[in-house]
Amino acid sequence: MTPLVELVGAGYAYEDGPAVLSDVDFAIAEGRALVLLGRNGSGKTTLMRLLSGGLRPASGALRLEGEEVGYDRRGLTRLRTTVQLVVQDPDDQLFAASVEQDVSFGPMNLGLPEAEVRERVDSALAALDITALRDRPTHLLSYGQRKRAAIAGAVAMAPRVLILDEPTAGLDPDGQERLLDVLARLRAAGTTVVMATHDVDLAVRWADEAAVLTPCGIRVGAAPVLLSDPELLASAGLRMAWSPTVTAFLRAHGFLGADAPGPRVPEALGALG
Numbered sequence: 001m002t003p004l005v006e007l008v009g010a011g012y013a014y015e016d017g018p019a020v021l022s023d024v025d026f027a028i029a030e031g032r033a034l035v036l037l038g039r040n041g042s043g044k045t046t047l048m049r050l051l052s053g054g055l056r057p058a059s060g061a062l063r064l065e066g067e068e069v070g071y072d073r074r075g076l077t078r079l080r081t082t083v084q085l086v087v088q089d090p091d092d093q094l095f096a097a098s099v100e101q102d103v104s105f106g107p108m109n110l111g112l113p114e115a116e117v118r119e120r121v122d123s124a125l126a127a128l129d130i131t132a133l134r135d136r137p138t139h140l141l142s143y144g145q146r147k148r149a150a151i152a153g154a155v156a157m158a159p160r161v162l163i164l165d166e167p168t169a170g171l172d173p174d175g176q177e178r179l180l181d182v183l184a185r186l187r188a189a190g191t192t193v194v195m196a197t198h199d200v201d202l203a204v205r206w207a208d209e210a211a212v213l214t215p216c217g218i219r220v221g222a223a224p225v226l227l228s229d230p231e232l233l234a235s236a237g238l239r240m241a242w243s244p245t246v247t248a249f250l251r252a253h254g255f256l257g258a259d260a261p262g263p264r265v266p267e268a269l270g271a272l273g
């Protein structure tokens with residue numbers, strides 16, 4: 001099947017810098033929960049900006065459903081109504097006076113009828129559970145609330161692919177759980193979700209597909225397989241995840257059958273007994 005979004009032979013270097021990515025083939029298939037893992041500086045943000053049109057590949061191409069993206073107005077509009085990026089720091093994304101104004105900016109800019117803009121804003125605010133914050137000035141919100149407002153702005157564009165750059169960074173455990181609930185609801189509604197993180201535990205828990213950025217290139221595969229590969233994780237400068245480590249231990253000591261699923265979170269360990 002043709003991937004929804006695809007970089008083909010893509011390379012990128014910042015001005016005066018060495019190549020951050022070179023000859024990258026990277027595809028996002030519809031329906032995935034795809035995690036992009038790598039240490040700081042490995043190129044996660046650069047890759048996401050290439051996929052969402054914020055950066056243009058210096059070589060190679062970006063394709064949407066097999067068709068090369070043009071970086072003119074028409075091409076970029078087509079890209080932005082398909083792929084939306086939520087940047088890591090909400091303060092780099094939010095700019096309007098109130099939450100509602102911020103969330104409505106994208107749909108309004110598409111020239112949608114007022115009624116549809118209102119409907120999209122309402123449903124994005126509801127999806128992020130911030131309807132009560134609609135008239136609040138964004139600069140008076142907590143960090144977690146600003147993150148939600150930034151995500152709502154992307155969701156209001158009704159993208160088929162939502163890309164989130166380190167969405168759990170800076171959130172407390174409850175904030176992380178709420179974010180995972182939001183992502184689960186978006187996925188149930190048919191949105192493909194891509195997330196960058198260096199939190200391998202989160203990746204194991206959430207993703208079905210993983211892309212690991214290593215100095216030798218990007219390895220892509222089923223998340224449970226790649227994320228339980230100690231050599232791959234070490235080469236990427238990442239730690240082993242808790243769940244595969246504990247699962248291997250439980251199996252080795254006869255606490256868990258060979259085919260039984262292991263605990264994904266510490267809370268599930270107690271439930272095994």
Ligand SMILES: Nc1ncnc2c1ncn2[C@@H]1O[C@H](COP(=O)(O)OP(=O)(O)O)[C@@H](O)[C@H]1O
Nearest residue numbers: 014017020038039040041042043044045046047
């Ligand atoms: N705006 C920029 N100008 C110059 N170099 C940059 C810029 N943004 C990132 N880089 C460099 O590109 C590399 C990849 O960065 P980035 O994509 O931000 O990685 P990650 O998101 O995995 O931390 C790093 O070496 C970083 O220093």
Ligand SMILES: [Mg+2]
Nearest residue numbers: 044045046165
């Ligand atoms: Mg980054």
